[in-house]
Amino acid sequence: MIHTTVGQLGHFFVILSFITALVATVAYFISALGRQQTAAAEPVEEPQLAYAGEANFNGKTAKRKTPVAAQKTAPLPPDDWRTLARWAFYIHGAAVVGVGVCLYWIIYNHYFEYHYAWSHSSRALPVQYVISCFWEGQEGSFLLWLFWNALLGAILIRTSGRTWEAPMMAVFALVQAFLASMILGVVFGDTFKIGSSPFLLLREAMPDAPIFTTDPTFIPKDGNGLNPLLQNYWMVIHPPTLFLGFAFTLVPFAYCIAGLWRNQPLAWIRPAQSWTLLGAAVLGIGIMMGGYWAYETLNFGGYWNWDPVENAVYVPWLVMVAALHTMLIAKKSSTGLKTATILTISTFLLILYSTFLTRSGILGNASVHSFTDLGLSGQLLVYLLAFVGLAIALAAVKWKHIPTDEQEASVYTKEFWLFIGALVLSLAAFQVIITTSIPVYNKIMESFGKVSNLALPTDQIAHYNKFQVWFFVAIALLTGVGQYLWWRKVEGKKWDALITPGILTLLVSAGLIAFGEIRNPVYMALLVASVFALMTNGNILLGVIRGNYRLSGGAIAHIGMALMLIGILFSAGFSKVVSLNTSGLLISKQDEFTKNDNKENKENTLLWLNQPERMGEYQLTYRGQRIEARDVPGFLNRKDVTVIEGDFRGIAQRDIEQNGKLYYKKGDTLALYPENTYYEVEYRDKDGKVFSLYPRAQVNERMGLLASPDVYRKADRDLYTFVSSVPDPTAENRWEKTETYSVAIKDTFFLNDYVAILDNVVRTNQIDGIDLGPNDAAVRAQVRVLSKNGEQVLQPAFVIRNRMVARPADVSDELGVRIQLNEIDPRTGKFSFAVNRTQRDYIVMKALEKPLINVLWIGTLIVTFGFVLAAIRRYREFGKMRKA
Template structure:
């Protein structure tokens, strides 16, 4: 049965959301035109109740009052605003309706819909169904729409009657463009507006042969969620990212509204808390993505300078720069102009990043950018419209911004905040300039030119080479800037910085000497980070003694410094544990695209249950494991016969954990899909033992998908992943049978191992068979000797009800299956049938990453600092607003 009603309802909600956002835009625009604003400079003696900001020019302070002149009496009802509000409310309800319909389709496994079939499957738990909701472009645009709806409703209630109309005009216009991205309406044969998430599979794939024979065909299951996205961080990371994107719209809308109303100062105070909140949320999203990469991807780190990573990092840097200029905008015309430029640039960079990652222009430059769904033209229009709107408006209103009579002194906090913002912007420019190389090529191609520009071969080295120096400067500026901010440096004297400088040099010299740091770049980064810790730490102690609410800046800067130290050590001094000393050639050019010799040295081969010494650890591969839905931890794969494609298995023995039997032999149990875990046992020098479970999946489309497992310690992480595993198709393939007829104590060879038949004895216990009084059973004891010791194989020979059975004994460690086929009492010979197969193994790589916890602790402090600052600035704005009201 094809369920078309829910899709039709969902598409109706899409159309409704587009139309209502358009109505809200027009209505709010007309409401905003109902008021006129002008800027006049008044003397210091005038009443200051309604001032919007202040500037310091030539040592004189001028306050700027926004004179709002209603075009109609205050008691006259604004019908346009009323209509706009209701249109936006209905728009919000329509967006919720779209989300509800799409999730209903995914949750109920309506695989007749292309979206559900492409991204979901019956095996996914509910929380991964939520993740597959935003795996594709349409879902992520919906997420963006949703957060804009939430923020728009908050602004309607908090912005105030004079700000609501111009701000919400911008908000509603953004919603028009976002809603158009999921319209999926075709005009004629060529023009398509948006990509609908409610397309039926037969509409999305009309040429598929199956629909020619069965137009109502519905797949039994979907393709499932990308294995790399089956991680709890992917449930919370994308919503956090898009909330960060949505928050950049708020200061942008305030800025546009301030310019529109000829109030270039007034927008700063209400926009600042939202800007800080955007920095908090977007920064959190970046580090969530980094931790997801650290847990899920196997490149050995948390940051790879991938274009998608850069597309979030760059707007965040500019956003943080705008925070610093906004803090001093009321005292400096230069800072005010910078705030306008940077606030606009932040939102435009978000749109540009969206274009980069969703238009398909990056091609193969990114490992996880979206493919082009035919939206590249719309995305470009979306970007250009807001660029034109912001640039034209800012250019026309620039004359309303006064000019400073004299340049800011080097002894003022405004100067150092501006320098810090400048360095942040330069760091952002370097990243976006390189990331945009495919865009330059595309532009030149459109003019018939051929470009030879290419992305750096080693992107990590390229970006690090520049970014490390930017952050050396930034770390130093945080210390100097905090001392300036809290007036520790007065009367053009820098004496206050001497003590922290001496402490920094002493600590740094000790760490460099004891730690053996020889790289000059690392030395510079360490010294600057330690200086930031010392200076911001001393400021923090002083501030907390007074009022902890003012400590946000010092906490955030301290966290940033700890992050730099964590990055320095975890990336710069990561140690490979898995050094290959066997002399075996493990890698080749077909498997590894990087330095072949390096991969041979840093990957090691582990055979099942054969210990290997690696550095201070003894490592042993203990076998394949799988996850069952109702059993804690992992269970041996050989204990369950997996039913392919069904996400269930049959227990081959009683499955017991911690003394509790979860399943009896023969029971059917539910399994988590697709993933196999490889248990690697670590034995430390003190005898302590722990196991890591890196996972891998041999995917038909994507090859080997490997994810690491990590042991977290106070001073380091042990990071382990597999690079190669046996081919699952060859796992159960046995070579042709070989027979051996031997007597007791004879020696023969099993898969290149020496074997001795020690004895054949009577037995009453054979797995799977009940031995009665009239039955007979014997078991051979075959001792196999390898370099790691001896192993005994015990195949049985059973006569039951005058029938003969030959239960085989299998050894994964030896890659051998042996059966006792014949017993000749006349000669005393025993005939064994032997099959050989590939022995179980893994090729793995392991690192020690020192002091990586400083990175995560620093991240927490940065988030905490942003949180304190956001709350403080919001309270200040609320008090000011209440006074004005």
């Protein structure tokens, strides 16, 4: 049965959301024009300004052209257009929710007749990953962005006040109209379309597929499933957090555009500050969630790889933080106000630019994260250019209303240092985006018929680190100096207050350099700067919380930033490979053909099943393959379950017990998680403490074998382990040609290069999988195999049941041997064995130590807390101002 109703309803909601966004845009625009005319007749006060009639910048006065009333704003007449706009926006928000409900209903109920559900989900996925399927595709991510914007817009309608609502929400609604158009899915003719609908049926999305010629009602039994790299709990919360950060950047942008529109170039700063702080917190934590996902899921050994998609989000965050700092000095510095205007506009435009980069397909193979082009690159470009043109044109026309400083800010003022800090942040962002945009330059040149030879750096990590380290050295130093100036610890030319934290910085840094054996001058500079930021901001924090803890947000955020830099320095700069290969075995042949200086062979170690190997201070033993059952805690031995291929279920080969509780009996069917095979690696340290890690490999038809790490966390470091190479866990053993041995008891023979001794053949009454009756007979051989790890006993059996002969073999993955007792000759006393050999079970693994990486994660949380605390204070201040 094809469920077309829910798709039709969803598409109706998409169209409704687009139309109501347009209606809200027009209605708010007309309402804003009416209020602007009223404001021209009756002057409007900018209550947060420290002047009336004149602007005071740096002790000087500059005449302003906008009239300012002495008291409160005159009451405004009822606005029918505003009422219409509100209802239109509320209906738009409800329609967006309706679209989301319909799409999730399709995914959750496995309606694979829909292309989106078939492409991104499967029946085997647990609920949390079904949620992730919602935003794996481009249409779902646009819908998520729409939802957050609609939610924030509804909040702003209730909180922004009548003065700001109309011009600001006109911008908001216009953005929503553009976003809604991305999932509109309206086609004109054969080539031109607006948006890509998530409610396309499979037969509509793939009309040329042969199956629909023979069976127009064909519905796949299962979908392609979620990208295995996204089957991680961080991918359930990282995208929503990141897109909420995207949505937050729209709020200060809308306030800024509204302020310019209303000829009030400073008035927008105060209401926008709290939203900018929240946006910086949410976007920052979203970025770090992505970093933590990469750390836990990808096997490049870190959390940040300077991938173009990572850069595309990192740059707007840097600019947003820079804009935040210039907002703090906008009241007293015209330069600060102009810079805040430029950076606030740039933050949102950079979000649009990052969307274009990641969803237009322009990055091609330059990124492991980018989406493929859905044919929306032209529409995305129009979206970007429309707001670039709108913002630049409005700023150019209204620039004359921003007063100009008659005198430059002194180097001894806080305004100067905050501006310098914002400038350094902006330069750091520029350096990243200028390199990340190389594919865009090439595409532009190609469109003009020219060939560009520009290429991304071959070693992107080294390229970006070379510049970004020095930017953050400067930023760390500036946070300390800026905070002392802000809290008037230093005034004028008297900077004596910095002597004590400076001495403490040198002492602590010297100790860390000596203890950590830091020899690289660049690392030394970053460490000293980070410790200086920690000491100065820590001192400021102690003084502030004695007075009013609500004022401590800035100091807390700067302390968190300093801790993050220290964590990054040690975890990235002093990461140590501990899986050194001392066996002399050639693990990777690729090094023979590259200039890799035999790196892969040196940094990977080979582990045979149940064969201990020494690795640094640890003794490692590979204990075998493990799988996960849905309702059984921990991991199960893969040999204990026969996996039913393609069904994500298995048959228990023994009773499944965990922690003394019986979950399944032998022969029961149990549900399994798809695609993942875990490899238990047992660590034993020098004190005898034993723990196990379970790095995994995922087998996926689209992407092949994908390895993900497991991490053992200590207070001062992480032990990061992943498999570099494994036998295909889904492939059956390939047994070599059968070899036959005829031996007597106590005779010696060879099994796969191991010495074997037939110790005995004894009668038995129990054979796994065979019920023996009173007239049946069975014997079991005792074959002792000698290896360097000790002895192992194999017990093949010979059974006569109901006058039929059975020969149950014994298989040892550790030895790579299958042995079968074929014949018993009572005349000679000899026993005939059939032996097959195969590849022994093994893994090649790599392990690294990441010192002080927890300092990075702790610093991230502290930065977020500082931003949130500062946002709450700024919002309360704005609320009090509105009530005054």
